[in-house]
Amino acid sequence: MLEDSAHWMxxxxxxxxxxxxxVTLINPADDHFFHACGILLRMALFWGQDILPVxxxxxxxxxxxxxxxxxxxxxxxxxxxxxxxxxxxxxxxVPVAGSATGQTMFDVNxxxxxxxxxxxxxxxxxxxxxxxxxxxxxxxxxxVIAAAVFFHTNLNEVQECSLxxxxxxxxxxxxxxxxxxxxxxxxxxxxxxxxxxSLLQTFEDFSVSxxxxxxxxxxxxxxxxxxxPLLRKEILVSPMELEYNxxxxxxxxxxxxxxxxxxxLSGVGHPDHETFQDxxxxxxxxxxxxxxxxxxxxxxxxxxxxxxxxxxxEPSADGEEGGIEVRFMTAIPGRGPEDVTSDxxxxxxxxxxxxxxxxxxxxxxxxxxFVPEDIKITTPFDVYMHAVLLTASGYNTL
Numbered sequence: 001m002l003e004d005s006a007h008w009m010x011x012x013x014x015x016x017x018x019x020x021x022x023v024t025l026i027n028p029a030d031d032h033f034f035h036a037c038g039i040l041l042r043m044a045l046f047w048g049q050d051i052l053p054v055x056x057x058x059x060x061x062x063x064x065x066x067x068x069x070x071x072x073x074x075x076x077x078x079x080x081x082x083x084x085x086x087x088x089x090x091x092x093x094v095p096v097a098g099s100a101t102g103q104t105m106f107d108v109n110x111x112x113x114x115x116x117x118x119x120x121x122x123x124x125x126x127x128x129x130x131x132x133x134x135x136x137x138x139x140x141x142x143x144v145i146a147a148a149v150f151f152h153t154n155l156n157e158v159q160e161c162s163l164x165x166x167x168x169x170x171x172x173x174x175x176x177x178x179x180x181x182x183x184x185x186x187x188x189x190x191x192x193x194x195x196x197x198s199l200l201q202t203f204e205d206f207s208v209s210x211x212x213x214x215x216x217x218x219x220x221x222x223x224x225x226x227x228x229p230l231l232r233k234e235i236l237v238s239p240m241e242l243e244y245n246x247x248x249x250x251x252x253x254x255x256x257x258x259x260x261x262x263x264x265l266s267g268v269g270h271p272d273h274e275t276f277q278d279x280x281x282x283x284x285x286x287x288x289x290x291x292x293x294x295x296x297x298x299x300x301x302x303x304x305x306x307x308x309x310x311x312x313x314e315p316s317a318d319g320e321e322g323g324i325e326v327r328f329m330t331a332i333p334g335r336g337p338e339d340v341t342s343d344x345x346x347x348x349x350x351x352x353x354x355x356x357x358x359x360x361x362x363x364x365x366x367x368x369x370f371v372p373e374d375i376k377i378t379t380p381f382d383v384y385m386h387a388v389l390l391t392a393s394g395y396n397t398l
Contacts, residue, residue: 019170030165031169038173041170050304057075070150105132115130121148221309224295228262230324233258234327234328235250237329248365253364253365256371260371264295269294273382299389303351303354327358332346332348333357346358367384
């Protein structure tokens with residue numbers, strides 16, 4: 001849904017997506033598209049599925065209003081980096097040189113926020129315009145900047161979102177009645193319909209921003225170390241299996257695989273190998289935090305189809321459920337040795353279950369022969385794993 005660049009765009013420093021709001025009237029096809037998007041969001045909310053990377057600010061806007069979507073505490077919870085930049089507005093006021101009436105102006109610098117933020121997002125705005133904004137107009141300008149930064153549109157479109165065709169279509173889908181039908185009851189009339197649910201009505205006495213923040217807060221990967229505690233090993237190997245190798249110590253090999261994988265995740269950027277020197281890789285694998293979290297985010301995309309930490313997932317512990325399940329087996333289910341035409345088939349991801357299958361065979365053992373402590377040294381396992389993650393969408397299972 002979000003990969004349609006004609007309808008969705010990323011919001012600056014984070015990986016959230018928000019609708020493209022055109023200056024032209026939208027056609028019926030676009031209206032149907034966003035109506036369907038609203039229905040998908042509704043179903044995700046009802047079934048407890050992940051809504052990221054759809055912008056949390058967009059959800060708050062649709063379920064409540066613009067003020068809730070740009071509330072300071074809400075922004076700090078769901079997008080701390082952008083919230084910090086936005087919080088630099090308004091800047092301090094300084095006296096206007098030579099003013100006999102004590103007139104003041106905003107002290108701004110194009111190389112610093114908030115001016116650099118404004119120049120990035122608010123069209124047709126210059127430093128001279130911002131400096132002379134009056135104290136009385138500051139609140140209005142705050143909303144103008146917020147609309148541009150978090151929604152990439154002008155204030156009128158988001159302040160009256162019920163009048164904007166795209167937001168209206170999304171809200172219609174979110175509030176679509178009849179998707180969750182109760183069993184029909186026969187009382188006075190067989191034609192009597194049960195009451196239908198209204199999603200927006202359920203939030204009338206509830207804090208939308210608190211609800212959305214609960215779904216989205218603390219989901220950004222700040223370090224590879226955020227991912228490591230989530231990994232949970234499980235060995236699913238039986239001597240009765242055709243591919244079972246009695247010469248392999250599966251417990252030992254799986255431990256070595258986990259060690260090599262955690263070492264790979266702790267590395268920075270692309271591995272130092274000719275396979276990954278293509279400049280196009282920079283576009284293929286973007287990370288808002290840069291090279292430090294690139295590998296961790298590639299893994300999360302493969303395992304969950306999202307660059308964010310899985311929702312409601314607690315760090316795993318030995319013998320306990322939870323976490324990202326790494327299941328070791330003799331072969332990928334349904335794929336025997338005769339079916340293996342690619343190294344990628346030694347690893348398979350299940351995005352719906354946030355788990356992965358790893359086939360422990362002789363080829364995998366050979367990849368694990370060289371696992372040095374120095375993470376700056378590129379190993380065959382690093383090269384293999386990186387290639388798998390970069391192309392995971394090609395053989396992912398949903």
